[in-house]
Amino acid sequence: MASATGIPAAMERPHFIGIGGAGMSGIAKILAQRGAKVAGSDARESATAEALRTVGVVVHVGHDAAHLADDATCVVVSSAIRADNPELVRAEELSIPVVHRSDALASLMRGGRGLAVAGTHGKTTTTSMLAVALGELGLAPSYAIGGDLAGPGTNASHGDGDIFVAEADESDRSFQKYDPEVAIVLNVELDHHANYASMDEIHESFEKFAAKIVPGGTLVVSADQAGAVELTRRVRRARRGTDTPRIVTYGLSPDADVRILAIEPNGLTSQVTVVLDGVEVAFEVSVPGRHYATNAVAALVAGVALGVPAGDLAAALGSYTGVGRRLQLKGEAGGVRVVDSYAHHPTEMTADLEAMRAALPGESKLVVVFQPHLFSRTRELGREMGEALALADASAVLDIYPAREDPLPGVTSELIIEAARTAGAEVTPVHSKDAVPGLVAGMVRGGDLVLTMGAGDVTDLGPLVLARLGD
Numbered sequence: 001m002a003s004a005t006g007i008p009a010a011m012e013r014p015h016f017i018g019i020g021g022a023g024m025s026g027i028a029k030i031l032a033q034r035g036a037k038v039a040g041s042d043a044r045e046s047a048t049a050e051a052l053r054t055v056g057v058v059v060h061v062g063h064d065a066a067h068l069a070d071d072a073t074c075v076v077v078s079s080a081i082r083a084d085n086p087e088l089v090r091a092e093e094l095s096i097p098v099v100h101r102s103d104a105l106a107s108l109m110r111g112g113r114g115l116a117v118a119g120t121h122g123k124t125t126t127t128s129m130l131a132v133a134l135g136e137l138g139l140a141p142s143y144a145i146g147g148d149l150a151g152p153g154t155n156a157s158h159g160d161g162d163i164f165v166a167e168a169d170e171s172d173r174s175f176q177k178y179d180p181e182v183a184i185v186l187n188v189e190l191d192h193h194a195n196y197a198s199m200d201e202i203h204e205s206f207e208k209f210a211a212k213i214v215p216g217g218t219l220v221v222s223a224d225q226a227g228a229v230e231l232t233r234r235v236r237r238a239r240r241g242t243d244t245p246r247i248v249t250y251g252l253s254p255d256a257d258v259r260i261l262a263i264e265p266n267g268l269t270s271q272v273t274v275v276l277d278g279v280e281v282a283f284e285v286s287v288p289g290r291h292y293a294t295n296a297v298a299a300l301v302a303g304v305a306l307g308v309p310a311g312d313l314a315a316a317l318g319s320y321t322g323v324g325r326r327l328q329l330k331g332e333a334g335g336v337r338v339v340d341s342y343a344h345h346p347t348e349m350t351a352d353l354e355a356m357r358a359a360l361p362g363e364s365k366l367v368v369v370f371q372p373h374l375f376s377r378t379r380e381l382g383r384e385m386g387e388a389l390a391l392a393d394a395s396a397v398l399d400i401y402p403a404r405e406d407p408l409p410g411v412t413s414e415l416i417i418e419a420a421r422t423a424g425a426e427v428t429p430v431h432s433k434d435a436v437p438g439l440v441a442g443m444v445r446g447g448d449l450v451l452t453m454g455a456g457d458v459t460d461l462g463p464l465v466l467a468r469l470g471d
Contacts, residue, residue, distance in 0.1 A: 007031060007034045007035065007036050007108075008107045009073070010073050010074045010097060010099065010107075011031055011036055011073065011074065011104065011107060011108075012036055012037065012073050013036065013037045013038075013039075013069070013071060013072050013073045013074075014028070014031060014036060014038055014039075014040075014072065014073060014074050014075070014076050014099075014104070015039050015040055015041075015067075015068050015069065015072040015074070015075050015076070015087070015091075015096075016028050016038070016039070016040030016041075016075075016076045016077075017040065017041060017063065017075060017076070017077050017081050017085055017087050017088060018040075018041075018042060018043075018077070018078055018080060018081055019040030019041060019042050019049070019052065019057070019059060020042035020043075020044075020046050020048045020049050020059075021042075021078060021080070022145075022146040022155060023078060023101055023105075023144070023146060023167075023169065024040075024076065024078055024101055025048050025051075025052060025155060025156070026144040026145065026146075026155045026156030027076065027101060027104050027105050027108065027144060027156070028040060028052060028057055028076075029051075029052060029055055029057070029154070029155075029156045029157070030108055030142060030144065030156050030157065030158045031104075031108070032052070032055045032056050032057050033055060033157070033158035034108075034158050038052075038056070038057045038058070039057065039058040039059075039060070039067075039069060039072070040052075040057065040058070040059055040060070040076075041059070041060040041061070041062065041063050041064070041067045041087060042059065042060075042061065043061075043062065043063065044061060045061050049061070051154070063085055063086055063087055064086055064087070065086040065087055065089065065090035067087055068087045068090045068091060068094075068096070070094060072091075072096050073096075073097075074096060074097045074098070074099045075087065075088065075091040075096050075097070075098050075099065076099050076100075076101060076104050077098060077099070077100060077101065078100070078101045079100070079101075079171075079172040079174070079404075080403070080404040100174065100177075101174065102169070102172075102174030102175070102177040102178075103177055105144055105166060105177075105178070106177040106178050106179070108142070108144075108164070109164045109166060109178060109179075109180075110179070112142065112162050112163060112164040113162050113163045113164065113181045113182075113306060114164050114166065114178060114179060114180035114181055114182075114214075115130065115163060115164065115165045115166070115180055115181065115182045115183075115184075115302055115306060116166050116167075116168040116175065116178045116180035116182075116183045116184070116209075117130070117165070117166070117167055117168055117183075117184045117186070117298075117302075118168040118170055118175055118183060118184060118185050118186070118206070118209055119170075119184070119185055119186030119187045119188070119228075120170070120186075120187050120188060120189040120191050120227075120345065120347070121186065121187055121189070121291075121345060121347055121348045121351070122186045122187065122291065122292075122295045122298075123146065123167045123168065123169070123186065124145055124146045124167055124326060124342070125287075125292060125295050125326050126184060126186060126295040126296075126298055126299050127143065127145045127146075127165055127166065127167040128145055128320065128326075129295065129296055129299040129317055129320045130143075130165045130299045130302065130303060131143035131145060131157075131165050132316075132317075132319055132320045132321075133299065133303065133313055133316035133317045133319065133320060134161075134163060134165065134303065134308070134313075134316070135159070136316040136319045137308065137312055137313065137316050139159075139161045139163055139308070140159035140160040140161035141159045141161050141163040141164065141165050142156075142157060142158050142159045142161070142163070142164040142165070143156060143157055143159070143164070143165040143166070144156045144164075144165075144166045144167065145165075145166075145167050146167045146169075163306065166178065166180075168180075168183070168209065170192070170202075170205060170206065170209070171191075171192040171195060172192075172195055173195070173205050173208075175205075175209045176205065176208045176209050176212060177212075178209075178212060179212050179213075179214055180212070180213055180214070180217065181213070181214050181217045181218070181306065182213075182217060182218045182219075182220065182302050182305045182306055183209065183210060183212075183213050183217070183218075183219050183220070183245075184220045184221070184298050184299075184301075184302050185206060185209075185210070185219065185220070185221045185222065185228055185231060186222055186225070186228070186294075186295065186298055187222055187225040187227055187228050187347075188202060188203065188206050188225070188227030188228050188230070188231050189202070189225075189227050189345070189347060190202055190380075191345055191377065191381075192377075193376040193377060193379070193380045194374075194376045194405070199227070202227070203227070203230060203231060203234060206231050207231065207234055207235060207238065210231070210235050210245065211238075213245040216245075216246075217245045217246070218245055218246045218247075218248055218302075218305040219235065219245045219246070219247045219248070220248050220249075220250065220298055220301045220302045220305060221247065221248075221249055221250075222249070222250065222251050222294075222298070223249035223250060223251035223252075223253040223255055223256035223257075224251035224252055224253050224256075224294075225251075232247060232249060235247065246305075248301055248305065250274075250294075250297050250298055250301050251294070251297075258274055258275065258276045258297065258300075258301050259274060259275045260272065260273070260274050260293075260294065260297055261273040261274060261275060261280070263290050263293045263294070265288070265289075265290070265358050265359075267288070267359055268286075268287070268288045268359050269284055269285060269286050269287070269288065270284070270285045270287075270288065270289070270290070270292070270293040271283075271284055271285075272284070272285055272293045272296060272297060274297055274300070276300070276301070276304065276310050277310070279310070281300070281310050281311065281314050282314070283296075283300075283314035283315060283317055283318055284318045285317065285318070285320075286318060286319075286320060286321050287320070287321070287326070287327060288327060288355045288356070288358070288359050289327065289351060289352065289354070289355025289358075290351075290354075290355070291351040291355070292326075292327075292355070296317050296320075299313075299317060300313055300314055300317060326341070326342055327339055327340075327341055327352060327355065327356070328340045328341075330452075330462035330463065330466065331462070331463070331466045332466075333466045333467075333469035333470040334446060334469040334470060335445070335446025335447055335448075336444050336445070336446060336447075336448050336449065336450060336469050337448075337449045337450070338449075338450045338451075338452070338462045338465050338466050338469075339356065339449060339450070339451050339452075339462075340451075340452050340453075340459050340462050341451055341452065341453040341454075342453075342454075342455055342459075343453050343454070344372070344373040344374075344377070344453075344454050344455040345377070345381065346381055346384035346385050346387070346388045349370075349385060349388040349389070349453065350388045350391065352451070352453065353366070353368070353388060353389075353391040353392060353451070354391060356449060356451055357391060359449075360449055361447060363447070364447040364448050364449065365393040365394065365443075365444060365445075365448040365449070366391075366392045366393050366448070366449055366451065367392065367393060367394050367395070367396075367440060367443050367444055367448060367449070367450050367451070368389060368392040368394070368395040368396070368450075368451045368452075368453055369395070369396045369398070369430075369436055369440065369450065369451070369452045369453065369458060369461060369465075370385075370389060370395055370396070370397050370398065370416075370453045370454055370458070371397075371398040371399075371400075371401050371453070371454030371456045371457070371458035372385065372397070372398070372399075372400045372401065372413055372416055372454065373400070373401050373403060373454055373455040373456050374400070374401070374402070374403055374405050375400055375402065375405050375406075375407055375408040375411045376405060376408065378400055378411055378412075378413070378415060378416065379408055379411045379415070382411075382415030382416045382419060383415070383416075383419040384419075385416045385419070385420075386415070386416040386417065386418065386419025386420035386421075386422070386423060386425070386427075387419055387420070387423045389416070389420040389423075389425050389427065390420060390423035390424055390425040392425065392451070393426065394425075394426040394427075394428070394443055395420065395425060395426065395427045395428070396427075396428045396429075396430045396436060396439055396440065397413050397416055397417050397420070397427055397428070397429055397430065398413065398430050398431075398433065398436075398454075398458060399412070399413055399431055400412065400413055401454065401455070401456025401457065401458070403455075403456065413429060414429070417429055433457075433458075433460075433461060436461050436464070436465065437461070437464045437465050437467070437468035438468060440465050440468070440469075441465070441468045441469055441471075444469070450462075450465055452465070
């Protein structure tokens, strides 16, 4: 039941454990903007915590049972929160309901026109493109994204319109909680090895996500990526009569419903031409790389499925200038540009490295500072990560960023380094982040590009590298 403020009664006074996380902070921000009395805690102080305070959220640093107010209506957690967290233990003692992040987001989406963006790669970018473009058209969407938009500078917002655009996370199967009118599936690959043992499990999970599309809704899915093509086959095989979502495929494939005729790179932008409903539509994508251009096409198709005119949306997509950590230019010093990438899966790494390579003049070098993310991912995909690094002229590889995982015996960055060297790459192991700025400064000259890459705290090194290059 919703309260008088229009938010679910259980969400009137929520407490978030790990409120500084990308997904958690976005939900907290929207609730605060809707009038909820929001509080939470995070392990450390951050810019995200400070931004939440500006919209009235109470943010505690550190985890302590005393941080949880007795009158909290629920405690919101993500899959990363462990059972022995003192605030979670206290919630159970007080019989305060514990709500998963995905259920909280699902409750916020209800009552509107949901647009959920899923896929192993590209979710944040595509969700961001839609949020920016729909906002540019005056449709005032609500949105929740796993990164900060370069324009508005925020990862979430409550809008006055009826559209809610959300990044749908498959990592813990939580995307199965949503009931979107339109869903995008960009690609389907094996990842998140702690939760999925096979591609068949991945496909089953995405099938359940697609089955949650509301009757009369639309599934927008790639016609080029093998896993997405298989998903389309499975969804069509499991048709549910009139309740089956309309399926619209997009891509370079001649069989695609919305066919991409051309992607023409132009430095750090691209010009894209598609045929949609028999009409050619051309527009500019203001970020580099074919994969980002393809994401923009998915965004275009999804927006049209919601009833937005194709020509208007195509033009508005050109106003998107990027999202934090997705090939984000951090600055330039000494003639060297430093760009930050969130890529942590081999497919993402390859796509971003190819995009950066295409944007560089012929003699310029591409130098990568890579931080592997998760022991389980490194164990399963370390060889492919090393092979991807062969696309760079030189790489520095840091120790594994553990995030929520405990170390695994025998799993270290050496798995990646050995594979990279076997593939002919020039790789330097680095066990201290403090050593990176000096190392990189000695590897580059004017005209080169440095790419910090990974889903951990490698992002903090970009400014330090720039400072060293400017000395």
